[in-house]
Amino acid sequence: MRISRRKLLAGAGVMGFGATGGPARAAPRAHLRLLETSDLHMFVRDWDYYRQRTDPTVGLDRLATVIAEARTAAPNTLLFDNGDIIQGNPLGDYLADKSRAGASAVHPMFRAMNLLNYDAATVGNHEFNYGLEFLETALRGVRFPFVCANLSRADGTEYLPPFKILTRDIVDEDGARHVLRIGVIGFTPPQIMIWDKTNLDGRVTCSDILASARKFVPDLRARCDVLVALSHSGISTSPINGIEENASFHLASVPGIDVIFTGHSHRVFPGPDYAGRNGVDAERGTLNGVPAVMPGFWGSHLGIIDLALAKDGERWIVDHFSVEAKPIYRRDGGKLNALTTPDPAIDAAIESEHTAVNAWVSEPIGRFAAPVHSYFVFAGYDPASAIVNAAQIWYARPLLQDTPHAGLPILSAAAPFKAGYTPDAFVDIAAGPVARRDAADLYIYPNTLAAVRVTGAMLREWLEHAARVFNRIDPVRVDTQALVDTHVPSYNFDVIAGVTYRIDLSQAARYDLNGRLVDPSARRIVDLRIDGIAIDDAREFVVVTNNYRADGGGSFPGLDGSRTILRAPDTNRDAVIKYIGAQMTSARPAASPWTFAVSGQPIKFWFDSAIAARAHLDDVRGLRATGDGLAGFGRYELDIG
Secondary structure, three states: OEOOHHHHHHHOOOOOOOOOOOEOOOOOEEEEEEEEEOOOOOOOOOEEOOOOEEOOOOOHHHHHHHHHHHHHHOOOEEEEEOOOOOOOOHHHHHHHHOOOOOOOOOOHHHHHHHHOOOOEEOOOHHHHOOOHHHHHHHHOOOOOOEOOOOEEEOOOOEOOOOEEEEEEEEEOOOOOEEEEEEEEEEEOOOOHHHHOHHHHOOOEEEOOHHHHHHHHHHHHHHHOOEEEEEEOOOEOOOOOOOOOOOEHHHHOOOOOOOEEEEOOOOOEEOOHHHOOOOOEEOOOOEEOOEEEEEEOOOOOEEEEEEEEEEEEOOEEEEEEEEEEEEEOEEEEOOEEEEOOOOOHHHHHHOHHHHHHHHHHOOOEEEEEOOOEEOOOHHHOOOHHHHHHHHHHHHHHHHHHOOOOOOOOOEEEEEOOOOEOOOOOOEOEEOOEEEEHHHHHOOOOOOOEEEEEEEEHHHHHHHHHHHHHHEOOOOOOOOOOEEOEOOOOOHHHOOEEEOOEEEEOOOOOOOEOOOOOEOOOOOOOEEEEEEOOEEOOOOOEEEEEEEHHHHOOOOOOOOOOOOOEEEEEEEEHHHHHHHHHHHHOEEOOOOOOOEEEOOOOOOEEEEEEEEHHHHHHHHHOOOEEEEEEOOOOEEEEEEEEO
16 A cells, blocks of 8 residues: 555645655554644724724734635644734734723733634733733633743742643544644743833843753653644844844754744745845754745734654654745735735724724824924935934833943934835825824834934934935036935935934935945935034934834845844834824924035025915025926925025
8 A cells, every 4th residue: 555645635624835745654644734824913904093994904803714715625624823913003002001891801812803803822022011910901801711831920920821731632644533732832022121110120131042941842742742832032143142033043053842822023935035144944943953934924824834653662852844934915016916915804893992992093182283294205305204213213212221322322314115115105194183104104114113323424324325316416507406216215315313414415425226336426315413513423323213214124224133123012103103102293204314515606406395385485584386297296496505
């Protein structure tokens, strides 16, 4: 008798393993499918609470359909969550800030997860943002175990069980039933003790992920058939520094772990984000040879690891595996294609809270003393970015206290995201009450706040790269010249607050779009000062920005992740919303830190903006509307000099 691998796996309804014939084995063989969600961040439904519309790129309700399909295709299936569950969108804030859940109510996210019959989960760093009392109340309504091996109470006792052994009946390839013991261990980033110091200090401790794994894995390995690590931690191949935030790669080297579910970084693995790293197979989905998956964020993907198990005496061993991060949508060029539909049972489970929070996001969170818009950012008037910069400094300052960086000047970098990629893609918030969804226009991306430590020389190069957005201007021409190089995205035009500087457009661009130095003699950034004093190249600063920029996004010189000194637990958008609320009535935004350098010869620029910008011409001296620009835009001229 001969049984092919293809026949074995096809009988379990699973695709993706290789087909190799071989002699029949007397020992039983079985297929085990393990599913992961991670970084759901309260996206129970496919809904954008800021924009008040459906979003097919997010939602546990859409992911539920994919989960059902995955379970149908494989009879032996377990479902896990990897943390960052109860915080991340207005629904989470509504429940926590307004204490709407109540001590006896089941938290809406856990209500939905209970319906999906999760098998186990761990906590992410954002579980602690609302405090331990809120977390513990929410966990009372969960019908599946939570584990975390590196989190303890201050007295040394467990906060959650470090691991759990799940006993499940499985069916082998011949239809026979067996008992399988699945060991599940969880980890959360030890940096929670910094990010949520106010909530956690003196109440819990969080130890190094790798040290905790070495402590608990040997005992767990001896008691289970398959060992699954729920690692709310990203993938970094950098040398071990002793208390890793992104420890999943090194966790794979701890003997005894069969599967790693990773997350925290809001990326997809397997996938090109991690290609080319030693010890990482970004196509097959392995870390140091151990199968691993990271399923994006907000329900964008379902992590799937299929294991082919063979019985070896009294134990099961992993004979083969396949890894996939399955998306709920696909982008084809500029078109978004949904690959699944919402599960109505999940939507119905939180209908009352969903309705209530839609009303809540319309409530004012503060007031603006003056209109805030992004119509004239390239003319040096940008109150929208000024508010973001003020919020980032306000948020980061207390986090930098009592650190080696506390004595350094704190600056902030923000770019205009909504600055005309379409004729209506601008910020335009009237003076008066500001609602949460209005504030979201100020920061449209889900970046997390970060800070980097740089020198004055690096600061100058940062600004030189940002100034690439402008064309070179001929100072002797008398006709009107185009101001903006439209090939450069506005999100790479960083404006740094806390210093002042001028931009000399008679100079060529020093850098190209890829961050390559193309003209070493060019210097557009002149008269760079702090508190009126010229900045020395050796002086050091902290610049608050976002994780994208800090990690090298935009190819800015010197920014590659190595200068990062702070990775905050909140998004930049959350910082902006909290800042507006704390100010009650926000003053007129600060003036732009930069101006154009001028010569004696008057110079005329033109640029396109929204037609609606004509109502705000008085905001910029020397600015006038001259008619229509490109399709749907208005054209504006500016005189300087």
